[in-house]
Amino acid sequence: MSAGAADHADTIPVRVVAIDEVTPQIRRFTLEPVAGGELPAFSGGSHIIVVMRGAQRVYRNPYSLMSSPHDLGNYQISVLRVDPSRGGSAFMHEQVRVGSQIEIAHPVNLFSLAKLARKHLLLAGGIGITPFMAQLHDLRAGNVPYELHYATRSPTHGAYCELLSSAEPECVRLYHDSHKHFIDIEGLLGQQPLGTHVYVCGPSGMIARVLDTAHALGWPDSHVHYEKFAAPPTGDAFDATLLRSGIELRVQPDQSLLEAIEAAGVDAPYLCRGGVCGFCRTEVVAVDGELVHNDHFLSNEEKASGKVIMPCVSRARCTKLVLDL
Amino acid sequence: MLITGIRSKPVYAPLQPDLGGRYHVMVGHGVGAAPLARLLGELKSAAPATLENTRIWYVNDPAAPQSNADVFHAANVAEVRVFDAIDPLLADLTAAMDQALMGTRLYVAGPESFMGLIMRIAHQFNLASDEVRAEECGTMARRVHCIHCRATIEGVRTNIVECGCRRWLVVRDHYSRRLAAYMGVMVDAEAPGERPDIKEVFL
Amino acid sequence: MNVAFKQDQAYRGAYTFRNSPTAIRRFPMPFPEDRYMYSVNIEPHTGGPKGSVIEFPIDCDEHYVEECRERAIVIENDPLRIQALPHMMSAQWDTLELGMLSLSQSYPDRFTLTRNARNWHWINRPLGLDQKFVFGDPKSLPYEPLEYITRQLQGDWVIMDQRDNDLWVEGGMVTGPADWSMDFDMGMSFKEWHGPVPLGHEMGVFDRALKFLLNLRLNEPVRRYNWTMTVNANLDSSPHNYPDWGPDRTTVTMENVAKKLHLRTELQGLWRLPRSNGIVFMVRTYMLSLGDIATVPKWARRVHRVLRDLHPALVDYKGLTRHRPVAVKWLSQFDDGSPTTPGIAPE
Numbered sequence: 001m002s003a004g005a006a007d008h009a010d011t012i013p014v015r016v017v018a019i020d021e022v023t024p025q026i027r028r029f030t031l032e033p034v035a036g037g038e039l040p041a042f043s044g045g046s047h048i049i050v051v052m053r054g055a056q057r058v059y060r061n062p063y064s065l066m067s068s069p070h071d072l073g074n075y076q077i078s079v080l081r082v083d084p085s086r087g088g089s090a091f092m093h094e095q096v097r098v099g100s101q102i103e104i105a106h107p108v109n110l111f112s113l114a115k116l117a118r119k120h121l122l123l124a125g126g127i128g129i130t131p132f133m134a135q136l137h138d139l140r141a142g143n144v145p146y147e148l149h150y151a152t153r154s155p156t157h158g159a160y161c162e163l164l165s166s167a168e169p170e171c172v173r174l175y176h177d178s179h180k181h182f183i184d185i186e187g188l189l190g191q192q193p194l195g196t197h198v199y200v201c202g203p204s205g206m207i208a209r210v211l212d213t214a215h216a217l218g219w220p221d222s223h224v225h226y227e228k229f230a231a232p233p234t235g236d237a238f239d240a241t242l243l244r245s246g247i248e249l250r251v252q253p254d255q256s257l258l259e260a261i262e263a264a265g266v267d268a269p270y271l272c273r274g275g276v277c278g279f280c281r282t283e284v285v286a287v288d289g290e291l292v293h294n295d296h297f298l299s300n301e302e303k304a305s306g307k308v309i310m311p312c313v314s315r316a317r318c319t320k321l322v323l324d325l
Numbered sequence: 326m327l328i329t330g331i332r333s334k335p336v337y338a339p340l341q342p343d344l345g346g347r348y349h350v351m352v353g354h355g356v357g358a359a360p361l362a363r364l365l366g367e368l369k370s371a372a373p374a375t376l377e378n379t380r381i382w383y384v385n386d387p388a389a390p391q392s393n394a395d396v397f398h399a400a401n402v403a404e405v406r407v408f409d410a411i412d413p414l415l416a417d418l419t420a421a422m423d424q425a426l427m428g429t430r431l432y433v434a435g436p437e438s439f440m441g442l443i444m445r446i447a448h449q450f451n452l453a454s455d456e457v458r459a460e461e462c463g464t465m466a467r468r469v470h471c472i473h474c475r476a477t478i479e480g481v482r483t484n485i486v487e488c489g490c491r492r493w494l495v496v497r498d499h500y501s502r503r504l505a506a507y508m509g510v511m512v513d514a515e516a517p518g519e520r521p522d523i524k525e526v527f528l
Numbered sequence: 529m530n531v532a533f534k535q536d537q538a539y540r541g542a543y544t545f546r547n548s549p550t551a552i553r554r555f556p557m558p559f560p561e562d563r564y565m566y567s568v569n570i571e572p573h574t575g576g577p578k579g580s581v582i583e584f585p586i587d588c589d590e591h592y593v594e595e596c597r598e599r600a601i602v603i604e605n606d607p608l609r610i611q612a613l614p615h616m617m618s619a620q621w622d623t624l625e626l627g628m629l630s631l632s633q634s635y636p637d638r639f640t641l642t643r644n645a646r647n648w649h650w651i652n653r654p655l656g657l658d659q660k661f662v663f664g665d666p667k668s669l670p671y672e673p674l675e676y677i678t679r680q681l682q683g684d685w686v687i688m689d690q691r692d693n694d695l696w697v698e699g700g701m702v703t704g705p706a707d708w709s710m711d712f713d714m715g716m717s718f719k720e721w722h723g724p725v726p727l728g729h730e731m732g733v734f735d736r737a738l739k740f741l742l743n744l745r746l747n748e749p750v751r752r753y754n755w756t757m758t759v760n761a762n763l764d765s766s767p768h769n770y771p772d773w774g775p776d777r778t779t780v781t782m783e784n785v786a787k788k789l790h791l792r793t794e795l796q797g798l799w800r801l802p803r804s805n806g807i808v809f810m811v812r813t814y815m816l817s818l819g820d821i822a823t824v825p826k827w828a829r830r831v832h833r834v835l836r837d838l839h840p841a842l843v844d845y846k847g848l849t850r851h852r853p854v855a856v857k858w859l860s861q862f863d864d865g866s867p868t869t870p871g872i873a874p875e
């Protein structure tokens with residue numbers, strides 16, 4: 001089966017209705033749907049890809065939704081200005097204003113609360129607080145015990161500290177590096193009842209420390225969660241030639257090989273568009289580089305042969321890829 | 326309809342110590358004492374200090390009473406609790422798990438139908454598959470769930486079995502952890518009276 | 529589309545189920561070619577030709593009312609056909625929202641949904657229901673949300689939790705299954721629940737399907753087709769009541785096979801759920817008698833060939849052993865060996 005070149009994943013146009021300077025480096029954006037009404041429901045821990053069309057290129061950055069899943073009139077995200085930045089966070093801080101219109105993809109959750117947990121232990125560092133803000137709404141409404149431990153550089157750098165500690169002081173502990181008050185990761189992880197799940201979101205060093213400590217204390221991987229964002233199979237741009245039709249095309253960094261082929265007007269076969277069904281299997285005639293296989297269909301031998309590719313999810317690191325299409 | 330070769334059938338393996346765990350809970354029934362004794366020996370040689378954080382629950386097999394608990398008492402673990410019936414062990418173990426901490430490993434040895442009951446407790450406490458190890462030993466007799474009247478039939482050793490609802494059931498390999506039982510389906514619905522010969526297969 | 533609801537048909541007893549000519553033409557033939565084997569035949573569920581079973585996300589056809597009545601009878605006889613584990617309540621609400629939004633958007637003449645914040649007002653004209661309730665408050669509905677909405681939906685519905693890189697069956701309304709029990713399978717993982725399917729595991733079909741579904745996204749539902757055969761228009765062919773429908777398999781003869789034997793297609797839809805982050809799995813069943821199949825020459829030749837050459841393991845698994853020879857023999861009269869066009873369309 002094949003179809004036209006329409007992108008099957010729709011984005012939602014939203015307008016920025018408020019920007020708050022939460023700290024000198026962190027801005028909170030409130031987004032409402034241009035079409036009015038409500039935004040799609042989501043689960044705490046979800047993120048959205050924000051599509052920002054700059055003068056030179058398109059940015060696609062993931063940001064955790066921090067607003068309540070029970071209030072769908074708007075979404076709220078917080079953006080940390082990363083210095084130096086040539087990327088999306090600079091764009092958000094400098095180019096996006098109240099009234100700006102941007103596009104967002106539908107929420108994706110790779111950091112959800114475990115439904116069978118007997119207790120939730122949330123560990124946040126800096127901007128990593130954002131997914132937990134959304135999850136706190138669900139946790140408060142439920143009856144499973146939870147604790148949030150939130151570390152920031154200092155009270156002024158601590159986004160939302162006041163908001164959090166006033167909301168439920170028994171469940172929230174704040175730590176400030178400036179006061180030499182640090183989360184006792186080993187102490188915490190060594191004392192949790194069976195069936196506890198731990199969730200960490202923050203700087204990569206913090207995540208690594210939590211993962212290592214949990215492992216050393218005998219926690220199974222399935223009970224240790226750290227925030228990940230959906231990584232669409234992007235990569236460097238490369239050129240491709242379709243041998244039989246003679247068409248030459250360029251595959252952009254944020255576009256799949258299949259999408260580029262379709263954009264060039266070729267009706268290539270596909271079915272699942274997710275790398276599992278085998279329908280789009282295409283022979284590789286030549287590649288002056290290496291194929292990057294992101295599918296779950298080809299065998300290891302087929303992947304190693306360099307003679308076949310699944311264009312819906314796979315790419316190449318090369319200058320030129322020649323396909324038998 | 327597939328009878329055997331079904332992937333829901335649990336797979337067991339000889340118990341091995343998991344030194345990544347900090348607390349070790351061992352549970353055994355009848356002849357399960359032997360694998361647990363072997364496990365204790367391996368733990369003792371690999372990391373003797375772990376015995377201080379090891380506790381054992383054991384139930385004597387009424388069909389073959391032996392005082393296997395002796396080997397446990399001699400091992401100098403933190404606690405040994407011996408029972409003469411399964412239900413009190415389940416209640417006691419549940420209470421203990423309620424106080425247990427993350428880092429606990431559960432080892433079970435005994436007949437499958439006993440281990441299924443322990444697995445349900447493990448599930449209640451959200452134990453992950455890599456926190457639990459199970460070695461099957463003793464009788465392979467199955468707990469069967471009649472899919473028609475939903476009755477439970479214990480200790481089934483034969484390929485077909487007559488249920489209280491008067492239907493003859495073929496015992497499939499399709500296993501439910503929630504029910505801790507295998508599915509029994511009427512064997513002669515399409516041709517009443519036409520049944521395979523009854524054979525002892527789960528011994 | 530003007531659909532005359534058939535109030536007096538039944539899926540039991542006298543089996544008065546019949547397909548109109550419209551229903552015959554729109555039947556989803558599950559064989560795009562003259563032979564059949566499993567595959568991960570997943571595709572985006574984003575609409576289809578006008579009048580087809582995939583035009584709308586949830587199809588409501590001429591059998592709607594009596595299929596809902598059949599569901600009510602099954603549940604009354606066996607209340608355990610509708611279950612949900614306690615942690616699946618948000619998935620229940622997600623499914624209710626999906627059902628109500630879909631039906632009211634696709635068939636505005638039959639279903640109306642008005643929402644004012646959490647105060648919802650649902651009208652189902654074919655079933656004569658008018659319900660005001662508070663979204664999120666189970667006490668404001670006569671049943672729990674999953675039961676409430678699935679009593680008004682055709683097809684079986686299963687809700688799954690996603691955790692530990694796997695999917696777990698933890699709730700559903702299953703009153704028309706092709707020989708599986710949700711009660712027995714509750715709590716199973718994806719591969720455990722598919723345990724009884726032969727060959728699929730060796731082929732890696734379930735590994736790939738699971739990997740795909742773990743990445744299923746909001747607003748991007750998918751579908752696939754499955755099939756089996758049923759003697760009489762017996763929707764509820766569950767293991768529980770196998771003693772009732774099992775014997776029918778031996779009653780198929782050359783004289784009655786056209787009326788009795790039905791091809792049974794499952795249109796399976798899968799949606800990512802927003803609040804629970806789970807997945808809901810719709811198994812929508814369409815039945816077509818062999819006699820009706822024979823009115824479409826291409827289908828008669830195609831089905832003859834598929835059945836004749838079917839892999840023995842699939843013959844056994846799909847329960848076709850006893851009546852396949854009769855079906856193949858009866859259909860052979862329509863097969864002159866001429867080629868069939870690829871794809872499932874009637875010509």
